[in-house]
Amino acid sequence: MEILNNLLAGFEIILTWKYLLWCFIGVFLGTLIGILPGIGSIATIAILLPIAISLGDPTGTLVMMAGIYYGAQYGGSTTSILLNIPGETSSMITAIDGYKMSQKGKAGSALTVSALGSFVGGIIGTVVVCFLATPMINSALLFGPIEYTSLMIMCLLGSVFISRNSIFVGLGMLCTGMLLAMIGADVNSGTHRLTFGQTFLLDGITFAIMVMGLFGLPEVLHVLLQNRNSEVKKNKKFFYFDTKDIKQSIAPCFRGTIIGSILGVIPGGGTWISTMASYMIEKKISKTPEKFGTGMVQGVAGPESANNAAAQTSFIPLLTLGVPFQPIMAMMLSVMLMSDITPGPQLITDHPNIFWALIASFCIGNIMLLFLNLPLIGLWVKLLNIPKVLLYSAIVFFCILGAYKINNNWQEVVYILLFFTALGYFFKKIDCDPSPLLLGFVIGGYLEEYLRRSLLLHDGNFILFLERPISLFFIVISAIILGCLIWYKNKNIFHKFLKE
Amino acid sequence: MRNYLAFLSLIVFLFLSVQNTRATEFQPTKKQIEIIVPYPPGGATDRVARLVSEIFLEHGWKSTVLNQPGGETTIASNNVASAKPDGHTLYIGGNGFLDANIVFDAPGRLYNENSFDPVVPLGHGSLMLAVSNTSTVRTYEEFKNYVKVNPDKFKIGFWNFYTAHLFYEWARLEGLPKPTIVTYKGSAPQITDILGGHIEFIFDSFTATNKHYEADKLRIIASLDSKNLVRVQNIKNDKKIINISKDHPTLEISTWYGIFSPANTSQSVKQEIRDVVNAGFAKQKNIDRMAELGIFDVGGSAEQLNRTQKDLLSFFKDTLKNMK
């Protein structure tokens, strides 16, 4: 088949010392910054951009930057699992069950499952890019504001399932998140909303800083203020893997890969939403949903596969349409333009070398990452032996530096990071799970934007939400979820009634 | 307690090590020039800034690009306006920050028209009126008739709320009903929507639209200014694409870019920077790179940049008057 021929040609280009080196540097750097909380892939790529471009090899630059991006998805789970501090925003979910596994002495197993899951997600995601790029992007274009609105409604209802809190608390967090999303300039009218008169809030709250504050730093405070030693049980022999865990991870891994592959393509989708969706679905499907949050390996395998699959498929819109759906893709776009490659619908035909070499590099990169991550697990677990003060100071330093580097804005760091760290610590103390807040922030923000745009474009025609097939599908599922929620609530009332 | 102190002192030490002190002279070979971009990485302005940075680097100067997005350019503009005028902080400005934001009173603004000195212009790009494939409209004439008959279908997508006021002026001059502006966060989402047929009309840059037009995924029916008219007509040899500003010269507005410095930067510093940039953009490879971005006529004098920006400022002031 033609595709296989092209793919082979791509491998031919990549399997030279020069490009293998570019690829290796990329994935190695990616793993490193993934592990370091705070510094994210986009900041690193922005810093390296001028150096890379001056070396004059666009293929190499793209291969390296892609490596940094999907490599970070591998590395992010390491600190999540070992220290309960997410290295990347998308590893936030892995921390929930991954850290609990570490606390039970199964750190090695969690890390193995995470690395293997990431590998499967990455490879299958690459296969999807290879063969399904065009049909997927055509389907993605069918999604307009109306379809997105319905999708967001469905996600919003579904996200009540993800929290470990009671329904009312979960809803409250969701609403708080939605309110936080409304801070900043209003898209449709330009007015500044809810900025409390502060300039740094003009563009809203930066998501990554909020995650760092709600999840990363409170953990640091918690450990230091309790003056407790690291809660991860240090096992004399680190099992690299536990066959039972691996068996249980296979299905979630494939489910996560499918979810990630699909969600990576839609605008505003990407790695974070994929991990959330995967976790939600694993929890729903599981026979023991209440055990999620106590160290279920499915809660690690699914999300990790999802975020790597999403990292690969998020290249599709850029490579097939020339439209960047995520800030990182916009950086790749600028690299291409600086190197006289115009991305667009004809990239595959005009520059087949770049396209197929990039895809081949995804394969090679994922294989390199597997070898980087698996054998080094023993090394990563040794991280726990570093004196607390050093380790956590370094983490705080990188978080603060990373928070600054996002928008080069000190006020954001001081006010926003500090505020959310305090808030996150408060939530930790009262044992409340803040994940619905983040979900409300992301989904609520999109929901408002898309709903308003839908009504603006179609003159307030609500019926269209039920007329258009994709939208109808999501609305029906939302109704089913709502029905389930009400039934569960009433079931409790029913039982209480019976007991009295 | 010892943990606390050790921890705190480590943090303070690490912090201090990343600060750098500022000198007051222009020493680009020793201290880097920060080029501030008011948008996130990846956009057109960002790419222009990186090209300028490359030019500086090739000349032996130290330089870096800092992205400070937020508040429709207000955050970055505030920062540059309050920076030291020693030539080490430069701003890549364009439409919006010194014209639309001022006239339409963008909140949070700590600067005014006199807070910046123009240094060197970085060219012009064009805005194109694009139509989705699902629409029945094929030419500009058809478009005008269509929206006059169906004013509720007169919805145009654009990515900057304040600058979009220029389209109200356009509609007024052409005798069209008042358009509904649908704002998007940047060019990418609106391109996706128009490719999917979810919105009928958008205004976007030549760069964002020409490849899709070439691939028949959307139609370009008009250009706002004259600069890229011939280029876009030659894509499909379609002479029916017209230049809107031909009949309305005040609409000869393109997306312009330029390097600005904080007010009161010394003339000699500005001249030095201007010479390096102009020399850089005299090189064919850099001209070609900008052409790929759809930006032409790069380089020139500070007075040119000043005039471009002031013209747009008075245009928006007139628009505001006409809207009342």
Next chain:
Amino acid sequence: MSKIYLGIFFITVGVLFFINSQQLNFGTITNIGPGFFPKIISIITILLGLIIMIKAIKWKF
């Protein structure tokens, strides 16, 4: 007890956002204004906070 803190938190957030969105307009159905969502969601938040607090207080007695 922690639920009571949460209730207070939600009520505070709701009230804060509601007050700050007073000057934003509601808009119409075709053109929903910037004030629509903040006002509605902040009221819902206040209600949820009240429900949580009441349930927690009932629990204690």
